[in-house]
Amino acid sequence: xxxxxxxxxxxxxxxxxxxxxxxxxxxxxxxxxxxxxxxxxxxxxxxxxxxxxxxxxxxxxxxxxxxxxxxxxxxxxxxxxxxxxxxxxxxxxxxxxxxxxxxxxxxxxxxxxxxxxxxxxxxxxxxxxxxxxxxxxxxxxxxxxxxxxxxxxxxxxxxxxxxxxxxxxxxxxxxxxxxxxxxxxxxxxxxxxxxxxxxxxxxxxxxxxxxxxxxxx
Amino acid sequence: xxxxxxxxxxxxxxxxxxxxxxxxxxxxxxxxxxxxxxxxxxxxxxxxxxxxxxxxxxxxxxxxxxxxxxxxxxxxxxxxxxxxxxxxxxxxxxxxxxxxxxxxxxxxxxxxxxxxxxxxxxxxxxxxxxxxxxxxxxxxxxxxxxxxxxxxxxxxxxxxxxxxxxxxxxxxxxxxxxxxxxxxxxxxxxxxxxxxxxxxxxxxxxxxxxxxxxxxx
DNA sequence: ATCCGGCTTGGGAAATTTGCCCGAGCTGCA
DNA sequence: TGCAGCTCGGGCAAATTTCCCAAGCCGGAT
Numbered sequence: 001x002x003x004x005x006x007x008x009x010x011x012x013x014x015x016x017x018x019x020x021x022x023x024x025x026x027x028x029x030x031x032x033x034x035x036x037x038x039x040x041x042x043x044x045x046x047x048x049x050x051x052x053x054x055x056x057x058x059x060x061x062x063x064x065x066x067x068x069x070x071x072x073x074x075x076x077x078x079x080x081x082x083x084x085x086x087x088x089x090x091x092x093x094x095x096x097x098x099x100x101x102x103x104x105x106x107x108x109x110x111x112x113x114x115x116x117x118x119x120x121x122x123x124x125x126x127x128x129x130x131x132x133x134x135x136x137x138x139x140x141x142x143x144x145x146x147x148x149x150x151x152x153x154x155x156x157x158x159x160x161x162x163x164x165x166x167x168x169x170x171x172x173x174x175x176x177x178x179x180x181x182x183x184x185x186x187x188x189x190x191x192x193x194x195x196x197x198x199x200x201x202x203x204x205x206x207x208x209x210x211x212x213x214x215x216x217x
Numbered sequence: 218x219x220x221x222x223x224x225x226x227x228x229x230x231x232x233x234x235x236x237x238x239x240x241x242x243x244x245x246x247x248x249x250x251x252x253x254x255x256x257x258x259x260x261x262x263x264x265x266x267x268x269x270x271x272x273x274x275x276x277x278x279x280x281x282x283x284x285x286x287x288x289x290x291x292x293x294x295x296x297x298x299x300x301x302x303x304x305x306x307x308x309x310x311x312x313x314x315x316x317x318x319x320x321x322x323x324x325x326x327x328x329x330x331x332x333x334x335x336x337x338x339x340x341x342x343x344x345x346x347x348x349x350x351x352x353x354x355x356x357x358x359x360x361x362x363x364x365x366x367x368x369x370x371x372x373x374x375x376x377x378x379x380x381x382x383x384x385x386x387x388x389x390x391x392x393x394x395x396x397x398x399x400x401x402x403x404x405x406x407x408x409x410x411x412x413x414x415x416x417x418x419x420x421x422x423x424x425x426x427x428x429x430x431x432x433x434x
Numbered sequence: 435a436t437c438c439g440g441c442t443t444g445g446g447a448a449a450t451t452t453g454c455c456c457g458a459g460c461t462g463c464a
Numbered sequence: 465t466g467c468a469g470c471t472c473g474g475g476c477a478a479a480t481t482t483c484c485c486a487a488g489c490c491g492g493a494t
Contacts, residue, residue: 203383
């Protein structure tokens with residue numbers, strides 16, 4: 001195994017914007033101990049690049065077209081449980097953070113973070129530690145992170161079905177009719193799902209459902 | 218007037234993500250003829266920085282918190298009609314592009330563009346030419362041919378901005394705070410957007426925004 | 435110059451939904 | 465047997481949505 005700790009930390013950059021990758025690359029390389037050994041611009045290529053270069057840390061933006069970034073995390077972790085993945089995105093929704101950690105991410109920093117915070121997060125993740133930026137810690141703190149895995153694992157069958165129909169665009173009445181439930185019960189499930197997943201908005205719920213593959217858009 | 222053509226092109230960078238600015242700065246500086254003379258992380262500061270440094274080109278991301286990026290473009294152009302503004306964002310929706318040029322932008326390139334395309338666009342804009350990346354030209358071309366305009370064409374600028382933030386997961390209060398509007402007004406827009414687009418559900422609204430490229434999931 | 439229409443901004447009030455409490459029946463499991 | 469969790473719904477105050485309206489502004493048409 002090539003443990004490159006002595007020579008620095010090798011990084012695989014995954015982001016769909018070329019110039020953004022280019023910028024990150026320069027910022028990271030200027031640190032001295034960080035070396036970008038490969039890049040990928042989509043989730044599908046990410047695992048191939050990971051296999052080919054065995055980087056110490058994968059830095060990836062989960063908001064990419066095509067397959068979900070969460071999928072990429074699961075993909076890499078499933079076959080290489082040692083992989084250290086740092087999610088680096090502009091989103092700071094608790095549901096996404098939990099989903100990312102649930103999928104196997106080692107860290108989560110937002111693009112609002114100072115560059116120094118980002119590079120420190122990379123170093124932390126490379127050492128095997130968990131890392132997150134201050135704003136993420138805040139949203140998670142208010143949310144009381146549950147130690148269970150994927151967000152959907154917290155949901156029962158009924159809850160998932162209602163979430164699917166809701167994210168698909170169905171109204172509360174339609175869902176109630178489809179499932180032969182009272183409107184009140186559907187409303188309660190709606191609320192329950194929100195509190196379980198930490199979504200504070202219907203829109204966040206739809207995004208969650210989409211990132212979990214519950215609905216396609 | 219300090220025409221700095223002989224010594225290169227001075228650039229003001231406006232983007233709300235520190236590390237992204239840092240990255241752009243390094244990419245641009247490495248070109249030799251491009252010099253980042255100032256940065257701003259929000260629309261409000263952008264004009265101040267513009268006045269203070271009189272850059273040849275303003276490179277700005279229109280998807281920022283606070284006042285809309287379009288607002289910033291109008292702001293700068295209103296007081297300095299000579300200003301050259303290059304919009305640089307991940308969004309590629311035709312309505313946004315048209316709105317940006319309408320507000321006075323000189324160019325529009327997406328973050329999907331190759332770095333070389335971006336720096337060439339900056340040079341073109343500095344020479345007073347109009348510039349846009351290939352993908353933008355493509356969406357504009359298709360848009361002009363399409364008999365059935367996008368659903369988003371029915372929406373005004375404010376409505377689009379609010380839809381984007383809503384679909385991104387922001388609450389009504391957050392949107393109101395971002396745009397300096399009353400909660401009531403945001404609620405009214407929310408309703409207005411629904412009736413205009415025919416969406417009967419928040420979830421449908423999010424899906425609509427996603428299929429129009431207003432938000433990424 | 436004037437009017438018309440659309441955008442933007444908000445008020446008001448009724449209708450609906452949310453947020454969060456509760457209990458009850460069911461199942462599986464220890 | 466008992467506990468835990470899912471499913472289902474009642475209740476009720478608080479918040480939001482829904483829909484109507486008005487006023488200012490601006491651009492285009494007359």
